[in-house]
Amino acid sequence: MAEAAILAALQVIGKTLTNEVAKLAISKFSKLCSTYKNLESNINNINSELRVMQGFLDGIEMDDQSNKPQVAWIKEVHELANHIEDIVSEFAYLINNQKFDGISIYVTKLFKDPKLLVDLKRVASQLLEAETRLVNLARMKERWVPTTNVSTGENSNYSNEYSYKMAISAHFIDENQIVGIKNNSWKLTSWLNSKNLELSVISVWGMGGVGKTTLVTNVFKREKNNFDCHAWINISQSFTVDNLLQNMISEICKEGQNNSINTGNKDLRELKEIVVKLLKGRKYLIVLDDMWDLNDFRDIRDTLVNDHRGSRIMITSRIASVASLAPESNRLELKPLPELDSWDLFCKKAFPIERNHECPPPLKKWAKEIVSKCDGLPLALVSLGGVLSCSEKTESEWRRVHDQLTWELDNNPNLDPLKNILNLSFKRLPKYLKNCFLHCSLFPEDFPLPRKKLLRLWIAEGFIQQKGRSTLEEVAEGYLMELIHRSMLQVVETNYSGRVKRCQMHDTLRELAISLCKRENFGLILEDNKSENVDSSTRRLSIINLRETVNHDVCLPKLRTFMLVDNDVSSSPLLSMVFDKSRYLTVLDLEGLPIDTVPNALGDLFNLHYLGLRKTKVKCLPKSIKKLRNLQTLDLALSKIQNLPDDISELKKLRHLFNEVEVDPTYRSFTRTAISLPKGMFYLKDLQTIQGLRSNAMVVRELGNLTQLRTFRIRNVKENHSVELCKSLSKMSFLSNLDISASDENEIVQFEGLEGLNLPQLQKLALYGKLKETMLEWPLFKISGNSIQTLQLGWSELQNDPLPSLSHCRNLTYLFLKRVYEGQQLIFKAGWFPKLKRLFLGLMPNLIQVEMEQGTMASLEVIGLSELKQLMEVPKGIEHLVSLKWMYCLDMPVDFGGLAEGTHQLFHFTCRVS
Known part of the structure; x- marks a missing residue:
């Protein structure tokens, strides 16, 4: 993992050396302080030494623990590379922490600040010291690390x-x-x-x-x-x-x-x-x-x-x-074994001489827990069963093995076959995937890792490198799919387009990853009922399900990532200590934490790339947030924040903004609240995501400046906003997810300006509000129809049947129609919606019949029916839907469940009547 630390340091140095302000500041500083007249060459020397070391590390067997001098030397390289990354990050912060008004004028003003000069001298001294340490490490390698350990490559x-x-x-x-x-x-x-x-x-x-x-x-x-x-x-x-x-x-x-x-x-x-x-x-x-x-x-x-x-x-x-x-x-x-087979295999190994390999009753509780930890992996079941077959058959001994499984994997030689087989999968990973894999272990056991959040965290951590014209998010998704295809992560949920929605780590692989995290000082996981020592060298800290107060006496000056998952530690001084002492913090994720304020010290976290306040009780952001010039993701969704400070427009590197105040997953209510953005936000050229924007005349006019938007949700759109909104949307050629809601259910949303709009990458479209009858004839549906996969229409109140027009969207996998049609009959004709997997029909007060011709919706798996008060019969022709797995009904007429009684043998059926 030292090579990953070197890569991170090289990336930071590279950005600094190509920054015009940095280059001029280095030159001017060198002239002002003769002690550091060679500062630029010192940085270049560090860069060169690190590249050579990286090349050397690429050619050796990194995980050969038998070579003690090599292991110790690699650890020193790892720590120094991390230290260099911190130093250069602080240097970049010091020279870029003021408002920019021209490079030359800016740098001249910069050096009139005596405190800044003192800080720069301190950082420059640290860089000189780091260069000396690098040279010494190179000499140390020649003296102590045998060169005979260079391998022929990965296949050693x-x-x-x-x-x-x-x-x-x-x-x-x-x-x-x-x-x-x-x-x-x-x-x-x-x-x-x-x-x-x-x-x-x-x-x-x-x-x-x-x-x-x-x-x-x-x-x-x-x-x-x-x-x-x-x-x-x-x-x-x-x-x-x-x-x-x-x-x-x-x-x-x-x-x-x-x-x-x-x-x-x-x-x-x-x-x-x-x-x-x-x-x-x-x-x-x-x-x-x-x-x-x-x-x-x-x-x-x-x-x-x-x-x-x-x-x-x-x-x-x-x-x-x-x-x-x-x-x-x-x-x-091959998938892991089911529960019964897992138990059978484990018992055969753990109780080889017992009659029928039966587990003694006193051990059953802990045996079941251990089998659960193996999560169906035969090698884990066989290995642990073999170890336990030779252990004392006492409850305390078996509980000890369960509680110390990570330690056992690391130290019990009888588990070497399991450890090494799993370790081989990690060793064979390309180096750019290793950090991504280890990062997944910072989440709880069996935690469904959400794809989108995971990718944003990897980008914030600096794990993702730019590749050609692809966005960092696209590269990161490629990394995720590679981990899945290498069997390092398991898919647990896909969306209706077949795209990964959530994945997770196998329990045994996670135990391996946790062990590697500690050994490589990648990160530390504090979980309830598990004792771990936090020390000053910790770089990533994940606190999971912790109910007890964390020791706050320790200082965490090198901390880069701080994550809280399902915790209630708001009263602990730990959080304040992180804000006050962890200056290099890159990721701060406090999702779900019951805090209502964020200290002003937030602005001192100059290196922060990710700030997560989702589902907290925070009502406002501190003014110091304007100092977070490196912030990429700001997640305020479902918090109590109603307004954003004007100075937030200083966050020039912001890529993702989540600010939805509330979300109704049932869509029972039309109301969709959101917050307004200050005008300066519309000049943040890197913004790709805005979720939960409140519309007004200024917003729809300025919105067109955000040409990089991929995901956009806007609320409270009024009829007189439509023209300007359409003009702005026409400039967003990368838009893939568009969600528009009118100010109320009686507001007519006019989208005539969208008639000629070509959004070639549009995959998800949601429109809530009254629509004109001509809307469904737009080229939008015919031109973008081949790309649209998810379509939600609500409260449209159309008099004409929308299905003939919507049938042009032949790649639809999800269709949601609520209060869309005022007519009495909907007919899904043969050949329509060939890829549709989920259909929802709701709140159509006059609908009395739904018919499905043979050959329609050939891939449909789920039908949802809700609040269709006049629908007194099961959709006609439902037996033609050969792929249907489930039909659910909510608030349907009292007799509807009985009418469906004779049809649901073909699929799973649930019904709730009103």
Whole structure:
């Protein structure tokens, strides 16, 4: 992780060296203070030393804990890189903490401040000291760190030793000890023995320890004799293509044919020729176990002969892209075991000599807790079961193992197989993903991580690097998907467009991550009933479900991130201490904390990028907030803040503003409150998100300056705002989420100015308020119809059926219609809304019939019906909706539930009558 700390320091230095104010200030300061006349070259030297160190760290096995001098040296590098990042951040703050009026004039004024000169001298001295320490560290490496530890890359023996051992062990597992593979085993067997004679690839993928190798081994042992020849190759042990081919030849020759082939002196071409000759004219089965890279397969693809004899290649991997080498019909994603299978497997290992492997009643409570911690991961169940089989069968001992699981993973040698298999997944991550992964462990166990918030936090932390023309948010989402595809995070919820909405860490992986966080000083998690020591070196602190007062005597000068999750520590002095002492703070997330004020010391947190006050009782922001020149995200949603100070327009780097006062998830009420923004906010060119803006004449006129907006929610729109609002919206070519509400349900929102509007990236559209009948004929729906995925219309009160016009939106996955139509009948015709997954119809007082033709809404999964007082029959043709899983009804006529009685056998049905 030292390389990640160096990367962060290099990013801060790079920004400083390219900043015009910084360059001029450095030059002028060097002339004023002769002691620091070489300050610019000192910074450049630090930059160069760090880059060389980063290159060195990239080429060594970072997690080889057996090399003690290397471990100690890397720790020193890590700490110094963090220190340099702090120093340069403060330097950048000192020279940019005033209003800007021209570089030269600004810098001249800057150095007339005697206090500033004192601070700059202190920072310059720290930089000189840091340069000296870097030079000494370089010399120390030459004296104490052996250069023989430079590895050949990621595929070193050390990294893969345990993976290889586990693969070998899988071949000798007693079949009676295997649990929960029957269905998957049958599926793989059927793929192997299909009548298709083409050479085909089969892949099995999932997180480390989920049982991929065990499953494939079980099938391989049973089916291999149905093939003319076979080979099992562990890719992790095949460091090069040559080694991989040599292993393949050796495996095939084990059967007694050509067993005298000498491959030691053959080049790549000759090796490939031998493989082709061995496979020619034969039906073969080859298993490529534990594959990490697509290139491993591409390098040998030309040797895999296709003689139309039904040959098969089976691949196991932790990575989705590798699994995609097989056609979708031949891909098997292994999931953790269900609860009953988990219990069965654990008991077989923990109680091997008990009758029927039964758990003694006194241990059952803690055994269940430990099994729950394993979260269905077979390797964790087997490893912990094995450890506990040799421990005392007492309640206190089993409770100790449960409470100290993180410590056990770190220190119990009997758990090394589990630790190393999981650790390998982390080691194989690209360095730009490692911090992102560890950051996820700062949240509670089983916490559903919201995608959007997670991405904003990663950006605030500095984990995300700019890539071409993509926004940081787009790059961050790519990182998230890569972690998911590498089986490091699990998807727990998607939206109706199939996009990840929430994900989470597997419990056992989280225990590993927490251990790494402590070892690498990445961060510390304080959880209720768990004792941890907070010290002055802590850089990230997450307080979870803590009810007791935290020790506030410790000073946290290096703290970068402070997060509170589900806590009530508002009376603790800890919060005040953070504001007063943690000057380098980057992330401050106090969501849900019952505080009503924020101290004025907030403005001293010059490096703050993320401020979260969501769901707090805070009523106003301190005036000092204008000093937070680096702030990127300001989350005030569902707080008590009614107005924003004018000086908030000084936050030039602000990207996301959440200021909705309240949200009604049931949409029962039309009222949508919001707050106004000061005029200067409309010149913040980096703003991408505004949620909860109150409309007025000035707002709709100035709004067009915010051309980078992606998500925009505006409330209280009046009829006389429409023209200016449409003009402003026409300038937002990146807009993907638009939500507009009229001032009240009787206000007519005129959108004639939108008629020619082309919003090519618009995916979500919500319009609340009376609409003209011609509105649904706009090109907006026909031009953007192919991009719109979510559409919400409320209180439109249209006289004409809106469905024919809306049917142009063929990519809709969610359609919400409330008080939209005053007519009596809605007909969903064949071919309409082919991708729609969720439909809601509500509060249409005259609607007496809903009809669904065969072939309509072919993908529909959920229907919601609410407050349709005249609807006395179940939608006609509902039986045609073959994908329907659930219909729910709220405040429907008394007899409606009975009328639906005969139809809901096809899907889940719930009904609440009024």
